[in-house]
Amino acid sequence: MRNIAIIAKRELRSYFATPLAYIFIVIFLALTGAFAFFIGGFFTREQATLMSFFMYHPWLYLMLIPAIAMRLWAEERKTGTIEILMTLPVSTVEAVLGKYLAAWAFSGIALALTFPIWITVNFLGNPDNGVIIASYLGSFFMAGAFLAIGSCISAMTKNQVIAFIVAATVCFLFTMSGLDLVLNFFRGWAPEVVVRTIASMSFLTHFSAVMKGVIDLRDLIFFSSLIAFWLFASIIVIDLKKAS
Amino acid sequence: MTEKISLKNLSKRFDAILAVDDITLSLNNGEVLGFLGPNGAGKSTTMRMLTGFIEPTSGTAEVCGLDVTRHPVETKRRIGYLPEGAPTYGDMTPDSYLSFIAEIRGFDGAEKRLRVDAVADKVDIRGVLRQPIDTLSKGFKRRVGLAQAMIHDPEILIMDEPTDGLDPNQKHQVRALIHEMAQDKAIIISTHILEEVEAVCSRAVIIAHGRLLADGTPADLLAQAPNHNAVVVTVDANAAGALRQNLEKVPGVASVEDAPAPGLAEGKLRLRAKPEVHTGTGTDIGDAIGAMLRDKSIPVHELFVERGALDDVFRQITAPEGASDA
Missing domain, CATH: 3.30.70 (Alpha-Beta Plaits)
Known part of the structure; x- marks a missing residue:
């Protein structure tokens, strides 16, 4: 535990050592605002909800989360610091968790900084704050799932651009897997069970369930187990190809 | 028990290439071992197996009697390691970087501060502790890397080309540092600067094509030079x-x-x-x-x-054809 915290602290601090963190946060806030107000029609809905704010989060994460995740391991590999990290008295599990938690905490900070919109909606009307808290929680877990996917893919390469593109693609498939665009590809030949399993992997489906204010344990378990799976995969990948 | 490092029939295969081929070697306290060999000879691969960064294909590497593969964390605790090229987190300052290493090595609070300051004095980087490592000169970066390897006063110090890229004064400084630490540690350095072996090593091995070709004191090796005592x-x-x-x-x-x-x-x-x-x-x-x-x-x-030149011995032993065993 101690080592995980030390690694996470170092990692999180290095986000803020460069302009990366600030640029990310500014762009994230600008985009969430722009989507909510202009595309989502926050005002024209004349409803005291943050639906128009949260419904674009999967799409924003699709572009922005792989940008955080791409450097997690690819950069360590590129600069050779992975050789320092993995020869310190820490286990691979601790290293993977520490770095992942830093990235997740960072995305949590960016998400938390959207609080003015929550104040705004409370100022303008009487929203169901339970739904809003559930949505924030759902959004945070979804970001965590995207990051875990990105962590694993970043561990496979030393090239950050490749890590970004592949992670964005995999995240896209997970987001879209409930929609016909993806499902039609499988319907022709795969058995019904497979199609339904793929459909059940959809981030959109799970996130919109949470967004309605129904915190179904199954949705949180879905995101948690996805995170666990991809982190486990990251650990395996790091152990297998540390040196190459 | 004085045997600090013991490699037994250590081999590493990367796909078709046998990078390290059946190396057996042991090292006691107080010895400074120079790893000599042409580029691509298997020096770094051997060091990486010893430090637990990669796993051997066959054979074992033991540190203080513990198998590196089976007790990774315990063995890593006893080793200070400077990888080739001395990689560091460039966006950190030496101060925060060394603090991080000290924390991972188990030091907290005042003890951590003490360790960082002491090692910064030792490698002479006091003046740049608060500048980002990326902005430092190559010599400073290398010394930050050295400080990282030494901060916990390890029983075993493994350094891959510690003086590569340093100017003559800095080289001298690093060698003096190694000398100073040699008494109560087992140290391995790899190098292809042969004068360095004579300057700091009590023992030298020559590796080429992954195989151990010679093992002895620098004087022993020198005696094999064609012009020795001419x-x-x-x-x-x-x-x-x-x-x-x-x-x-x-x-x-x-x-x-x-x-x-x-x-x-x-x-x-x-x-x-x-x-x-x-x-x-x-x-x-x-x-x-x-x-x-x-x-x-x-x-x-x-x-x-x-006296003959180690260069000649080196060339004689590592030349592709007719390489002779020692």
Whole structure:
């Protein structure tokens, strides 16, 4: 535990050592605002909800989360610091968790900084704050799932651009897997069970369930187990190809 | 137990390439071992297996009696490691970087501060502790890397080309540092600077194509040089003929050859008398030649005994064809 915290602290601090963190946060806030107000029609809905704010989060994460995740391991590999990290008295599990938690905490900070919109909606009307808290929680877990996917893919390469593109693609498939665009590809030949399993992997489906204010344990378990799976995969990948 | 490092039949295969081929080696406390070998010989791969960064294909690496693969965290705790190129987190300052390493190594609070300051003094980076590492010169970066490896005063220090890219003053400083630490540690350094081996190592091994080809003190290795203990005499050109005949008659001299040198004065000639070789070591023929020169009253311009160059030994052993075992 101690080592995980030390690694996470170092990692999180290095986000803020460069302009990366600030640029990310500014762009994230600008985009969430722009989507909510202009595309989502926050005002024209004349409803005291943050639906128009949260419904674009999967799409924003699709572009922005792989940008955080791409450097997690690819950069360590590129600069050779992975050789320092993995020869310190820490286990691979601790290293993977520490770095992942830093990235997740960072995305949590960016998400938390959207609080003015929550104040705004409370100022303008009487929203169901339970739904809003559930949505924030759902959004945070979804970001965590995207990051875990990105962590694993970043561990496979030393090239950050490749890590970004592949992670964005995999995240896209997970987001879209409930929609016909993806499902039609499988319907022709795969058995019904497979199609339904793929459909059940959809981030959109799970996130919109949470967004309605129904915190179904199954949705949180879905995101948690996805995170666990991809982190486990990251650990395996790091152990297998540390040196190459 | 004094055996700090023990490699047994260590091998590493990368797909088709056998990078390290059956290396067996052990190292005691107080020894400074120089890993010599051409680029791609398997030095870094061996070090990476020893530090637990990669796993051997076969064989074992033990640190203080513990198997590196089976006890990764315990063995890593005892090792200080400077990887090739001294990688560091460039966006951190040396201060925050070393603090991070100290924390991972189990130091907290005042003890951590003490460790960071002490090691910063040791490698002389006090002045740049608060600048981002990316903005530092190569020499400073390397010293930050060294500080990282030494901060916990490890029993075992493994350094991959610690002086690569340093200027002569900095090299001297790093060598002095290694000397200072040598007494109570087992140290391995890899290098292809041969003078470094003579300067800091109590023992040297030569590795080429993944195999251990020679193992001994630097003096042992030097004794294998073709010109080791050869005597060079410089005389006037017209006396050279007589000198050559007389040199050949001196007992212990195997052969006499011309030894042209670029800086030689006009009208002088230089001859080299090579000793007979017994059991790998040249006989001492210096005294006999000195006596002969006095007897024959040949005016000598210059006379010295050659030590031979480690370069020659290195080339002789690692040359692709006809590599000889030691």
